[in-house]
Amino acid sequence: MLGLPLIIKPVHEGSSIGMTKVNNLDELPAAYATAVQCGDAVMAERWITGREFTIVIIDDEAYPVIRLEPADITNFYDFEAKYNRNDTSYYIPCGLSAADEKHLQDLSLAAFRAVDAKGWGRIDAMQDEAGNFWLLEINTVPGMTSHSLVPMAAKARGMDFDALCWHILAQTLE
Ligand SMILES: Nc1ncnc2c1ncn2[C@@H]1O[C@H](COP(=O)(O)OP(=O)(O)O)[C@@H](O)[C@H]1O
Ligand SMILES: [Mg+2]
Numbered sequence: 001m002l003g004l005p006l007i008i009k010p011v012h013e014g015s016s017i018g019m020t021k022v023n024n025l026d027e028l029p030a031a032y033a034t035a036v037q038c039g040d041a042v043m044a045e046r047w048i049t050g051r052e053f054t055i056v057i058i059d060d061e062a063y064p065v066i067r068l069e070p071a072d073i074t075n076f077y078d079f080e081a082k083y084n085r086n087d088t089s090y091y092i093p094c095g096l097s098a099a100d101e102k103h104l105q106d107l108s109l110a111a112f113r114a115v116d117a118k119g120w121g122r123i124d125a126m127q128d129e130a131g132n133f134w135l136l137e138i139n140t141v142p143g144m145t146s147h148s149l150v151p152m153a154a155k156a157r158g159m160d161f162d163a164l165c166w167h168i169l170a171q172t173l174e
Contacts, residue, residue, distance in 0.1 A: 005047040010038035016078045048126040048134050055108040056153035058120040059171050062105035063153035067094040092156045104133050111135050119171040122150055
């Protein structure tokens, strides 16, 4: 049972495109119509109220977890927040206890391996109000601009952008 609210997403998209939060059943048809414009496959997920995290994986190793805090917490980390506004806050250290951060890193690594992903990637996750972690997706080609999340996590490990690029390339060549 998903219950309400829920979120409707296109299966084949990214950048929060085509997603709608559905608060009551009347909103469902329009949310479906929006998502289906991106392709036939549409999915529904339980709405998670809580904090949002992202976990970078390179060479079978999970990097320091980043917590993201979009300014508009009534909505979600949408396209505008990702690319057009500058009002999302990022936290490293992420504020989780050491045990919770390790647990989230382990979950992310397990998911990465389960889909047979290789080399590097980034996993988006949330923690609900009861403290449970939910993995949202695996990005197999995450953003790599100088202000993207992968360089941010690498920097927390003392790895600058050039070193990061070489490290990723080395995985790919093996
Ligand atoms: N089940 C959910 N409950 C609450 N918010 C969600 C949920 N799924 C996604 N979101 C929000 O939507 C954003 C984008 O979702 P995500 O699944 O990461 O797809 P993508 O980043 O590929 O567009 C997330 O960063 C999060 O803010
Ligand atoms: Mg995402």
